[in-house]
Amino acid sequence: MQIILALVIGALFGATLDRVGATNPNWIIRMLSLRNLHLMKTIILAIGVGSILMFGGQMLGLVDVLHMSVKSAYIGVFIGGLLLGGGWAASGYCPGTGVCAAASGRKDALFFIAGGLLGAAAYMVTYDGWKASGLLDGIAGGKVTLGTVPGSKFEGMMALPGDVLGLVLGLVFVIVAFVLPDSLVGDGAEIAVE
């Protein structure tokens, strides 16, 4: 059953990434160079919609709170984020969109994946050093959500009800997606979308 779900949700995710332009390095560069924020609006709206559906579903008792999986917060998250951001902008790919781009026939994405496999292997062999540095030790509680989600195995940073906060933040993301301009840099030339 798990394998069937992996096939269905995975395929849906891959197809969606293709249709929103996330697997296309041209769209990634347009977004990251702030010339055209169409993909940024898509991503921000998606986070908002996902949040509203998940927390709304939890409040209605339709979504299992225990399906949440919160990653730990530590200094390495920020450093790793900086590295990923730099490589993402230079190549136009991140891990998920890179594999999908390779599947769509993009040759450079194959090189991205090869480099990625080597980078992941390099982390495997240097992990001990990071671990010893203390930069992987949890900060502000580690695996925490901003509010305290009822029934969740993860603690909240604040005592605020985490599901209500999640719903509100979800709405904020939706609003941001709508108010974000189409372009912040350059003439913002129109690029056809459906």
Add this chain to the structure above:
Amino acid sequence: MVLNWKTGGVLLGFVFFLAVLLVKPIGVSTQFVILDAIVADAVNPELITQTDDGAYTSTNAYLAKSDGKYAKNASNPLNYSFIFVIAMMIGAFISVKARGGIGKDEARLPVVWYVNYGDTPVKRYAVAFVGGFIVLYGARLAGGCTSGHMMSGMMQTSLSGYIFAAGAFLAAVPVAMLVYKKGA
């Protein structure tokens, strides 16, 4: 042509929701480690071992962490997260074919590269390779990537998701502006 952001955003958000509703939040970058471990264990079977009580462990500290979670998944590649990434590729492939493919020129060299650096595919492939190395090294250090940390994380109001997104965009915006001076 890409979907309008309103349609695309709702669709993408729904897929992230569907994953949490039915199984767990979406994540991708761990599977690069799993594939590495599968290959490395095939070359050196001593890498991943199973103890008498059935638990998996590894001589590599990273694969052995969290009670050998990665070691176990590398020994059993037919698990949810690994199949998920294979399925993503199948889904993207079908979607691309359904809309008529991306074209020969774009498959060889993205137009934004051509506009900035001309017809230099080897240089582009080198940048993609080095970029991939940095992206996955960073993702593993951070414990997740754009899907796991940024999308799934911020959607769940995870503190780590916000920290990750701050780091990623802080680096990505200036690098994109410097490397790609001309838009396309």
